[in-house]
Amino acid sequence: MLALHNSLTKTIEPFRPLRGRSVRVYTCGPTVYDFAHVGNLRSYVFADVLRRTLLLNGLRVKHVMNITDVGHLVGDADTGEDKLERAAAQRKQSARELADFYTQAFLQDLERLHILTPDAMPKATEYIAQQIALVERLEKQGYTYTTSDGVYFDTAKLASYGTAFRGQKLEEKAGGMRVAVGEKRLPHDFALWKLSNPTPPSPPFQREGGEQRKRQQEWESPWGTGFPGWHLECSVMSRELLGQPFDIHTGGIDHIPVHHTNEIAQSEAAYGKPLAAYWLHGAFLTVDGKRMGKSEGNLITITQLIERGIDPLAYRYLVLGAHYRSPLNFTWESLTAAQHALEHLRTQCREFPKPPVRVSAQLKVKVHKTTERFLDAMNDDLDTPKALALLWECLKKSERTVEQSAFVAYADEVFALGLRDVLGKPFVVPPEVLELVRAREHARTEKDWARADRLRAQIAALGYTVEDTQDGPKVRGGA
Numbered sequence: 001m002l003a004l005h006n007s008l009t010k011t012i013e014p015f016r017p018l019r020g021r022s023v024r025v026y027t028c029g030p031t032v033y034d035f036a037h038v039g040n041l042r043s044y045v046f047a048d049v050l051r052r053t054l055l056l057n058g059l060r061v062k063h064v065m066n067i068t069d070v071g072h073l074v075g076d077a078d079t080g081e082d083k084l085e086r087a088a089a090q091r092k093q094s095a096r097e098l099a100d101f102y103t104q105a106f107l108q109d110l111e112r113l114h115i116l117t118p119d120a121m122p123k124a125t126e127y128i129a130q131q132i133a134l135v136e137r138l139e140k141q142g143y144t145y146t147t148s149d150g151v152y153f154d155t156a157k158l159a160s161y162g163t164a165f166r167g168q169k170l171e172e173k174a175g176g177m178r179v180a181v182g183e184k185r186l187p188h189d190f191a192l193w194k195l196s197n198p199t200p201p202s203p204p205f206q207r208e209g210g211e212q213r214k215r216q217q218e219w220e221s222p223w224g225t226g227f228p229g230w231h232l233e234c235s236v237m238s239r240e241l242l243g244q245p246f247d248i249h250t251g252g253i254d255h256i257p258v259h260h261t262n263e264i265a266q267s268e269a270a271y272g273k274p275l276a277a278y279w280l281h282g283a284f285l286t287v288d289g290k291r292m293g294k295s296e297g298n299l300i301t302i303t304q305l306i307e308r309g310i311d312p313l314a315y316r317y318l319v320l321g322a323h324y325r326s327p328l329n330f331t332w333e334s335l336t337a338a339q340h341a342l343e344h345l346r347t348q349c350r351e352f353p354k355p356p357v358r359v360s361a362q363l364k365v366k367v368h369k370t371t372e373r374f375l376d377a378m379n380d381d382l383d384t385p386k387a388l389a390l391l392w393e394c395l396k397k398s399e400r401t402v403e404q405s406a407f408v409a410y411a412d413e414v415f416a417l418g419l420r421d422v423l424g425k426p427f428v429v430p431p432e433v434l435e436l437v438r439a440r441e442h443a444r445t446e447k448d449w450a451r452a453d454r455l456r457a458q459i460a461a462l463g464y465t466v467e468d469t470q471d472g473p474k475v476r477g478g479a
């Protein structure tokens, strides 16, 4: 029986789909103004592990992940510039081009990490009319007020505001509140619609950011030309594509106090029913104990890992080694150790017999005990560290049996570390890779390091890595 930690109740609850055997999952997706960093991607590996565990339980899954291509402001409290508009102006590109470019880069990162592509990836800019309709509905119900720069959700009107997540406290922002709050009545009131060209506010209200640039992305609305507030898109697109309530909403823990609190407020105020039944939140990837994030200046991307000769799946392995609700501190040493562990796993899997194309009933019975233990670990709030330990335990046995192969194939449905693909496949380095390795050795003896590096990159592009050991170059990788 699957049990998941629900942030609404802060307890691990048995999971039951709202409708039959299909599960509707919504994941807050990326703001596409830059490359995703491996911290962001930890959240998406977690959502992928959740999805794969639901599938392993024989459930059907519909997974939606939004693409934020407008409206996410630099400040978290409706202040500062739109991240996309700012990046587009800095790079002298159109916001659309920029969003498309980083959406493609994001999709490539998902693929590199073996994250299943969501069934739908709606963009905020594709749902403007529906977002305006939701603001109109809230306005009719008396949940909004207008200021010189837009329409705001009046949190004082919703008695349950900020109480959805157990133990949640609304912090009053003292000191400097005036500027952060502007014309907002309460600090946690939030923008539903922002105007492109607000009338200049009179003192003491000051506008942040100084001079206003003409926006590239703006739309007509009953309140004037502008753009939607960031939280609106998730309320609208999840309801449109999954219905309300749907089963599971995921995101990083930073989303609890503002983004998810506000999604819940506007959706529940508008429709009088819950937005989602289970809310799951992933902990941060940290560097020296601090969250990995753009403003912290400690970002690492998947492309950077590849440039260092690290297989992106080694990062997936590293993430699986920690429980999704525990912080994980990133170091190059731990990532290198993960790469070695993954290579060791793959080398062992090559020695196993090939798994049968179809697992017979007889074989199923034989592996049942092991697969059951594995499923129990995953069903215990996605305990990937325990599930990984079971995999290592299975590999420790000296004999190599088809039962073990069947188990590895089963476990890899969740782990997705490419183990299944190498089961029973002896490692053969293709002749063209061998040729490049030889040429690189030659370049190294000539001390032509630049050429040696170029050749190493060519080898990496073919999916292989070369490590220089005392016994000469060692080639790894390939399916």
Ligand code: AMP
Pocket: 028, 029, 030, 031, 039, 040, 041, 042, 043, 251, 252, 253, 254, 255, 282, 283, 284, 285, 286, 291, 292, 293
């Ligand atoms: P953003 O593009 O900023 O909206 O973030 C996309 C996702 O990444 C959100 O679910 C965030 O909660 C998550 N996220 C951001 N930083 C980290 C981090 N250091 N570790 C884990 N998840 C993160």
Ligand code: ZN
Pocket: 027, 028, 029, 234, 259, 263
């Ligand atoms: Zn969201």
